[in-house]
Amino acid sequence: MSNPILSISGLTTSFRTGGQWRDVIRDISFDIGPQETVAVVGESGSGKSVTAMSVMRLLGGNARSSGRIGFDGRDLLSLPLEEMQKIRGNRIGMIFQEPMTSLNPVLKIGDQITEVLMQHRGLDHATATTEAVRLLDKVRIPSAKARLGEYPMNFSGGMRQRVVIAIALACEPKLLIADEPTTALDVTIQAQILELIKTLQQEEGMSVLFITHDMGVVAEISDRTVVMYRGDIVETDTTRQIFRKASHPYTRALLSAVPQLGSMAGQPRPLRFPVVDMKTGEIAPVPPTADTVRHDIAPVLKVEHLITRFPVRKGILRRIAGRVHAVEDISFDLHAGETLSLVGESGCGKSTTGRSLIRLEKMTSGRVQIDGKEVTKANQGSLAEIRREAQMIFQDPFESLNPRMRVGRAIAEPMIAHGLASSSEAIRRAGTLLEQVGLSAAMADRFPHEFSGGQRQRVCIARALALDPKLIVADESVSALDVSIKAQVINLMLDLQEKLGLGYLFISHDMAVVERISHRVAVMYLGEIVEIGPRQSVFENPQHDYTRKLMAAVPIADPTRRQTRRIADSEIRSPYRAADYEPAKRQYREISPGHFVQLTVEK
């Protein structure tokens, strides 16, 4: 490679914790050539973000770096701070993960961009404004000139990330560092932003250092890939080579755990993830999944015309000004031993559906039966009985356990409260449940903060199993987990389904995971189910426009299938409606057995 733009050699960064220096990244070296995109990929704690922060020298006083970071013939680590200040934002631009917080909420968008231009490029106000409009045009923000005077709150997440990119580009940097820039975004928006970064890189002739945990994104965007594991680089190669024939066992383990859209073609049932031996890199054969669906007995969950709307009140008299139509006329069945996935993007009402079913949210109308019992009309007593049959696993394992309760007690508590077991009996059963989810009974004495994220999610599953439920509503239960942990938890869920005949309502935005785990899939958009059917049928033969768009947006973890796609730069619409709005009655068409598609209504 001729004259790399950025050349990192022997970089070690340590943090001081409790008076001791601990290496977070150790002796890492890699180069980024001109107009090249290098992805640094790894799971949490791998040190990938610390690498980016070390390059920018943005780490605080309790961190130190040694080695060499060559940029433009100079060593960034030995530069005086004011010299570094000139490079930051000027020669190296940076975009962060969270578009909601990386813009100042009380300053107009235009001012935030012109500020950078006047500061770094010494432009006067008029030229800076013209330049700001040009930049916003460049990141494809429609009617840029009109939007200069708006505040960040008027922009959606994707649009904010575009503004952040515009600011990063303001000084025509030679290198753009992108730290998980699409992680907080919806999948269709993510596709737009990735497309944008690719285009801009060509237009501007920049190099890009792309930090991510998502192998799919890596395959989409990078020329070369650096794989990090616990602070070390385990493998550096061209992206194609890494996906074709990874040499390090960790890389192989990581890749085998990545859910790949389309990898389930021809498979009627869910499939476990292959388990890779971390030492040898051998892939153990995947045990076939048994047929668990019990069509012979009545469905465990029956939902008919479920509607949940939230009134939005305004004014002193608290008049209803409008309603958020979170869930709009949804009907489906779920059998024992079956997994039905609700997929869709943020705000589509998938979580509200799950919460309405067990009455964590008040439904507006409709009928829900769990195991033949009416949820809708249940009073306090019978509701307790119904909730015993249907348990919920939440998204964030850090939030869903009481931080001040030992996990053994947390698992035993529902059994005691429902009078199913005496206190000592419940504690003993909690130990058994912990073993059932792959932890040890001795861990019952620990507090939640002593567990890792994946372990906590196992604890949550054990707690959900405590009441011997027939149905589990899993609300984005694996979304916050690292790829390899995610694969393990999904395998566990499939094991438990086989053993206990559980019905899962699996709520997720992640199409690739959904493809792996479900028997049937329902695609939601603006509170409605637009398409529902057997997983194989929906994924191999999607009918509704939105389903197709959603599938096209999922990054494919295979660089040879990289596609230049045209994603319409559209936004996700809002389900907020005026108070007197009456939704149209929807019609569905059955295109193959059990596969229904909503008919598009002409507006």
Next chain:
Amino acid sequence: MTRSSQPEISVHEAVGTTALPAISPFRRTVGAMLHNPLAMAGLIIVGLLVLIALIAPLVAPQNPYDLGQLDIMDGRLAPGSESMTGMIYLLGTDDQGRDLFSAILYGLRTSILVGVVSAAIALMIGAGIGLISAYAGGRTDAVLMRIVDIQLSFPAILIALILLAVLGQGVDKIIIALVVTQWAYYARTVRGSALVESKRAYIDAARSMALPDRRVIFRHILPNCLPPLIVVATMRVAYAIMLEATLSFLGIGLPVTEPSLGLLISNGFDYMMSGDYWISVFPGLTLLLLIVGINLIGDALRDILNPRREG
């Protein structure tokens, strides 16, 4: 969706130290206190003052309540003077010949008793109302919080003055007055943190398991509201002691026969100008030491119990 797909970052996972022994939040807090020099200073000051207040009858040279032990001839003696009977007055005497050192020890007893008891009662009432307010929400919440607002809009001293004027003097009366002026602070604090906690997923989890309301409130919400409550309670004990001292200084708190620190300061005030500084200054210094000590502990607790520091 802002948090959904964010990869988790866990220190334990990163360094692979998941095999930590189980440490309860309580023991972590105590451990952190012992490593904080200012907190240690506060703990030692308050610990010593409470200890000598408790054992006052054993260590005090004289019982300041027993008029038989007092000799009016010993009135207003300077610190270090010798009495008619040969006893040394370490910190001097007041106008009635009362040994100030003994009076301060007994005064500490009264001050701490009034402060702690009133704070404890106010805490229970306030926390209860705060929890009800947060959990019930809607109209109940609105009514209770407006009462709190009204209560807080009057200066505490004014309410206490009016109450004592009606109730009269006495330790029980002043405790009632202090409880009435203090409970609203606890209610406000607990409601705030209970609202935050009840929005969190583990409360949803508890509700989805159909746990009874009582259990959700006391086993799940309350323990997680304790950190801010403990901090407020510590500060409020100090405030209650000061308020009691103020009221006694104004002569409407405790009877002259049961001297608290405030009353002692008040007794000596008349003689400040004639050079008999000790009658006011020594009780005042003791009060200052006690308040500073409690506040040091409170500050340290606030830092330690800050949720951002919890792992």
